[in-house]
Amino acid sequence: MNAPLAPHGSAFRPAARLGSIGVSEILKITAEAGARKRAGRPMIILGAGEPDFDTPDNIKEAAARAMRAGATxxxxxxxxxxxxxxxxxxxxxxxxxxxxxxxxxxxxxxxxxxxxxxxxxxxxxxxxxxxxxxxxxxxxxxxxxxxxxxxxxxxxxxxxxxxxxxxxxxxxxxxxxxxxxxxxxxxxxxxxxxxxxxxxxxxxxxxxxxxxxxxxxxxxxxxxxxxxxxxxxxxxxxxxxxxxxxxxxxxxxxxxxxxxxxxxxxxxxxxxxxxxxxxxxxxxxxxxxxxxxxxGPQGIVAERTAAFQARRDLVVDGLNAIPGLSCRRPEGAFYTFAECSGLLGRLAPSGERIATDVDFCRYLMDAVDVAVVPGTFFGLAPFFRISYATGEAELREALARIAGACAQLKA
Missing domain, CATH: 3.40.640.10 (Type I PLP-dependent aspartate aminotransferase-like (Major domain))
Known part of the structure; x- marks a missing residue:
């Protein structure tokens, strides 16, 4: 016996205001890279805007005191x-x-x-x-x-x-x-x-x-x-x-x-x-x-900023050493926003043409397991964002992989 037909109009209908809006592209890239990492790929994920440092202990203890005092x-x-x-x-x-x-x-x-x-x-x-x-x-x-x-x-x-x-x-x-x-x-x-x-x-x-x-x-x-x-x-x-x-x-x-x-x-x-x-x-x-x-004490903020600055210099210098890339030295935050126009139009080893910054970032993820975010998603192309809120060893490895991937592109 056939199942009864669903009532007319019962399918889900999102509000019209959501028509041009989706889940953050940064979250999508991070989620895909995370899934690949869990599947055993040696992914380096430089997408999330999140410090790798832990919350300072005095702040965690203040939360614990509040809970013990019933501030819930x-x-x-x-x-x-x-x-x-x-x-x-x-x-x-x-x-x-x-x-x-x-x-x-x-x-x-x-x-x-x-x-x-x-x-x-x-x-x-x-x-x-x-x-x-x-x-x-x-x-x-x-x-x-x-x-x-x-x-x-x-x-x-x-x-x-x-x-x-x-x-x-x-x-x-x-x-x-x-x-x-x-x-x-x-x-x-x-x-x-x-x-x-x-x-x-x-x-x-x-x-x-x-x-x-x-x-x-x-x-x-x-x-x-x-x-x-x-x-x-x-x-x-x-x-x-x-x-x-x-x-x-x-x-x-x-x-x-x-x-x-x-x-x-x-x-x-x-x-x-x-x-x-x-x-x-x-x-x-x-x-x-x-x-x-x-x-509370503010000294740890300055200490961690000094660590971020060292990472910034590592990443900016590393990117500028790669032919076809150009990266401005930023004044703050923990991101670089590098231009990749010098690589557009080239061919990947697979034969696919790198036409946009989205293509370039996809190539990095697929070819060398490095996840970065295209500038297109931030309203300006052709660039890509690296979050350097991660350890120096991982950043050095990521830069080496990016350099190797760029060297594989053919005019």
């Missing part, structure tokens, strides 16, 4: 009083920015803070200016919140930084936000106070445009670079700037999922409405750990 219940919706106080002090100490607790929001990672802000402010068709290359989630978050990402390519010659004239040209009557990330994922480029001054002058001429400053890699900077953030460079913009940060990168706390932001009170209140109907409060235990991260 709900907290205030957008951050405990203790965490908000720690964030207020962090902004004052590190950035010269004065906020009250009512101007602080804490969420389950900086990604949630960004999402809350866009969901709370974007109406259909509102535009967000995003310099490219950009973290892959930016454009998708804007789109899922009903906005329109306006991507502005930034060249290696400009240090992958947005310039004032390019920002001016991108602004329209529908522009609601400018989204900056410094130091940048994926390029490692950082904006000096002078760079931000140039952008601030443009924003002052366009009072309808607000600014979101993603400062997640603030403490991972090199060569004496002086970190700057927009609201501190131009105090007149503080009332239309959301300054976003978190504990994930500097303190190796990616899995703890704590991000925070400081901004105008009406914006923070609107973001709380969004969070109240999604996650509610972040993990109480994670919040206790974040308090210790922000208020």
């Amino acid at each position: 219940k709900y907290t205030v919706l957008d951050g405990s009083p203790e965490l908000k106080a720690a964030v207020v002090e962090k902004f004052r100490r590190d950035n010269g920015l004065d906020f009250t607790a009512a101007e602080i929001t804490c969420g389950a990672g900086a990604k949630q803070v960004l999402y809350n802000a866009f969901m709370a402010t974007l109406d259909p068709g509102d535009e967000v200016v995003i310099p490219a290359p950009f973290w892959t989630s930016y454009a998708d978050i804007v789109a899922i919140c009903g906005g329109v990402p306006v991507v502005v390519p930034c060249t290696a010659q400009d240090g992958f930084r947005l310039r004032g004239d390019a920002l001016e040209a991108a602004i329209t009557p529908r522009t609601r936000w400018l989204l900056l990330n410094s130091p940048s994922n994926p390029s490692g480029a950082a904006y000096s106070a002078g760079d931000l001054r140039e952008l601030a002058d443009v924003l002052l001429r366009h009072p309808q445009v607000w600014a979101m400053s993603d400062d997640m890699y603030e403490h991972i900077i090199y060569d004496g670079f002086a970190f700057a953030t927009l609201a501190a460079v131009e105090p007149a913009l503080k009332e239309r700037t959301l300054t976003v940060n978190g504990v994930s990168k500097a303190y190796a706390m990616t899995g703890w999922r704590i991000g925070y932001g400081g901004g105008p009170r009406p914006l923070i209140a609107a973001m709380a409405v969004v969070q109240s109907q999604s996650t509610s409060c972040p993990s109480s235990v994670s919040q206790a750990a974040a308090v210790e991260a922000l208020t």
